[in-house]
Amino acid sequence: MATMMKAAVFVESGRIEVVDKRIPDVGPNDALIRITTTTICGTDVHILKGEYPVAKGLTIGHEPVGVIEKLGSAVQGYQEGQRVIAGAICPNFNSYAAQDGAPSQDGSYLVPQGLCGCHGFKATAGWRFGNLIDGTQAEYVLVPDAQANLAPIPDGLTDEQVLMCPDIMSTGFKGAENANIRIGDTVVVFAQGPIGLCATAGARLLGASTIITVDGNDHRLDISKKMGADITLNFKNCDVVDEIMKLTGGRGADSAIEALGTQLTFESALRVLKPGGTLSSLGVYSTDLKIPLSAFAAGLGDHKINTALCPGGKERMRRLMNVVQSGRVDLGALVTHQYKLDNIVAAYDLFAHQRDGVLKIAIKP
DSSP states (O other): OOSEEEEEEEEETTEEEEEEEEOOOOOTTOEEEEEEEBOOOHHHHHHHTTSSOOOTTOBOOOOOEEEEEEEOTTOOSOOTTOEEEEOSBOOOSOSHHHHTTOGGGTTOEEOOTTSSSSTTEEOOTTBOBTTTBOOSSBSEEEESSHHHHEEEOOTTOOHHHHTTIIIIIHHHHHHHHHTTOOTTOEEEEEOOSHHHHHHHHHHHHTTOSEEEEEESOHHHHHHHHHHTOSEEEETTTSOHHHHHHHHTTTSOEEEEEEOSOOHHHHHHHHHTEEEEEEEEEOOOOSSOOOOOTTTTGGGTSOOEEEEOOOOOSHHHHHHHHHHHHHTSOOOGGGEEEEEEGGGHHHHHHHHHHTOTTOSEEEEEO
8 A cells, every 4th residue: 555645735715635645543442534536615714814823734624535455453344345435524423512412512622812813712523634633535434433433335325425424414414403404484595695595495494484595696506496495585685684575574584594604694594583493503603703783683583503513423414315315305516516635626626616607526545
């Protein structure tokens, strides 16, 4: 077996480059995965821009689809050559947070104000790939705590069909789950990027009867109809808050899902809620948020605000792949482009500038 591999690493703010790195050694609880497909996430763009701090020389990426190249001596129930995925969040399930029912927060800690450039909090949690350890935009990735995190890919599913499961699908579905959706509910999803589209699909699966999606891109709004949207609103053409209140007869929506991470979308999501409604927040925010007094009913509106980091672990991945295999959700339309790993810098440029109708890019080593 070769000893070196190609990997996309963070060099400095504004620069990610493909370099040669040593293929990692496999510990007893690890698995070495040969990457067959990975992708670029919006969080990776935050890293590229220097908006989220990682170590220089770290391999970026956190969405692995591949084949087991080598198993650690303590890992049971898998075999080399098996096609697998692992969640973007790879908890070891031994922490207090994991055993308290929040495995995505496995390893969370606070960084003193000013040290990380992100208002005193570095959202490590169970997010290790491309954050604390080398990630997936490489020819190989080392999966820690492999027995807890590897999930076999069902026969007949392509890499592209399961590529959304490690992060985008898990995150979007968690946004829908956190929205406390009941059968017959009206749900508004703000922003129809890949995560918002998955939230729309999740809301439909959970029983929402009226799903309203909001975006400024008509192409994405068209795709959202395929994901389950009943009504689409382009914020460039109307006052979205007023329109949603009209559509709900002045009652407001049962739930609103915010999938962009800006003050405007967060505030709009709050303003369209009924009294007692739930705001499910999926956005990654880069500045402090303000809660308007009127939208929050001065704290008297029985509103609920839930946040999420995408759940990981093999059981979560198994369930998501079951949904794909059943045909209830087809996320193939989200993969709009393919690039070789050698050309990932160009792929970043395309994705970061949102050209050519890009949603998700399949990166093939």
